[in-house]
Amino acid sequence: MLCHSINAYVIDCQDVGVKVLNWRTPSLCPLTCPTNSHYSISASSCATPCPGLTSVTCADVSAEGCACNIGYYFNGTGCVPQDECSCYINGKTLKIGETVVADDCSAKYVCPKSGNGHTESMSCTIDETCEIKNGIRGCYAKKCVMGNNGVITTFNGRARDVPNIGVFDLVTICDSNAEGRFRVLMDLQACGPTGPVIAVGIIAFFEGANVNVNSEFDTWVNGWKVSLPFQMENGLIIQVINDQLVIEKKSAVVVSYSRLQEITVTVSESVAEQLCGACGRLADSLSVSVQSTTFEWSPVPFSMCPQ
Incomplete structure (x- = not known):
C-alpha cells in the first residue's frame, strides 16, 4: 500500500509539472519491466512507436513507467525489434x-x-x-467441374445432375469460325446398374489437333496413340501432373482429368466471353443446359468404367 500511495503522489506531482527524481530502489518498491524495456521516471510510450503507429494519435505524456530499450519500438502492447512491428x-x-x-x-x-x-x-x-x-x-480462377457423382458445377457455381449418358459439349468457343477456337467434349456413361453417370473419356478439338483420352489415360492425337508428355508447336501440351491428365492450350483452356473420372476446366480471360457448352458462360450468371452432341470421329473406345 505504501508503494501505491507514493506512486500516486509522484503521478500528481508530475501532472502539475514538478520534476521528480527516481525514488525507487532495489529494496523500496522496485518495478520490473517487460522484455526489451527498462524503468524510467519519465517514460513515454509515444517516444519510440513502431513505424505503422506514427500516424496514430497518442497522448504524449511523460510519466513513471517502462520505456523501450534502444533499438526497440512500442507496438501497442510491448517493445519489439522494428522487423517485428x-x-x-x-x-x-x-x-x-x-x-x-x-x-x-x-x-x-x-x-x-x-x-x-x-x-x-x-x-x-x-x-x-x-x-x-x-x-x-x-x-482464383473460376472452375467448371464434372464430378464423379453425376453432378456438373458450372463456372457460375451452380450445380445440377446430368440427366443422360452420351457425348456432350463441355466447353467450346461459340463461334465455330473464330480464330483459336477449341471444343472439349466428355463421354458420359452410367457405370453399374445403380452407379452415377461419370466421364469415362475426353474428346477435344484444337486447331491442328484432335485429342482422345480414355479413363486409363491412354491418349490419341489425330488418330495416333502418343506417349506423355506430348507437346505440339501450336502450344498444346498433354501431360500427367499429380495423378491427373492435363490438356493445356496456352492462353486459352486447361482441362484436368483425374483417375477418379472427374473433369475440371479453367479458361483464360481472353476467351471468357466467347464460351458455350455445359460449363456455361463466364460473362454472365446464366446457366447453359447440358446438350448432347452429334459426334462421329471417335476412333478409340471410351466405355471404360473404373473397376
Whole structure:
C-alpha cells in the first residue's frame, strides 16, 4: 500500500509539472519491466512507436513507467525489434511481410519490412472469383467441374445432375469460325446398374489437333496413340501432373482429368466471353443446359468404367 500511495503522489506531482527524481530502489518498491524495456521516471510510450503507429494519435505524456530499450519500438502492447512491428491499415493489424486482401477483393493491404503499411487497389478478372481458399482470400480462377457423382458445377457455381449418358459439349468457343477456337467434349456413361453417370473419356478439338483420352489415360492425337508428355508447336501440351491428365492450350483452356473420372476446366480471360457448352458462360450468371452432341470421329473406345 505504501508503494501505491507514493506512486500516486509522484503521478500528481508530475501532472502539475514538478520534476521528480527516481525514488525507487532495489529494496523500496522496485518495478520490473517487460522484455526489451527498462524503468524510467519519465517514460513515454509515444517516444519510440513502431513505424505503422506514427500516424496514430497518442497522448504524449511523460510519466513513471517502462520505456523501450534502444533499438526497440512500442507496438501497442510491448517493445519489439522494428522487423517485428506490425502495420495498422484500415482497422486491420498485419504482421511484417503480410498481405491481406479486402473482403470484396477490391484492395489489398500490404505490410512491408519497413512497417509503413499501404493499400493497393485490385480487382478480379472475368475468369476469376473472389473467395477464400486454404484460409487465404484472393482472386482464383473460376472452375467448371464434372464430378464423379453425376453432378456438373458450372463456372457460375451452380450445380445440377446430368440427366443422360452420351457425348456432350463441355466447353467450346461459340463461334465455330473464330480464330483459336477449341471444343472439349466428355463421354458420359452410367457405370453399374445403380452407379452415377461419370466421364469415362475426353474428346477435344484444337486447331491442328484432335485429342482422345480414355479413363486409363491412354491418349490419341489425330488418330495416333502418343506417349506423355506430348507437346505440339501450336502450344498444346498433354501431360500427367499429380495423378491427373492435363490438356493445356496456352492462353486459352486447361482441362484436368483425374483417375477418379472427374473433369475440371479453367479458361483464360481472353476467351471468357466467347464460351458455350455445359460449363456455361463466364460473362454472365446464366446457366447453359447440358446438350448432347452429334459426334462421329471417335476412333478409340471410351466405355471404360473404373473397376
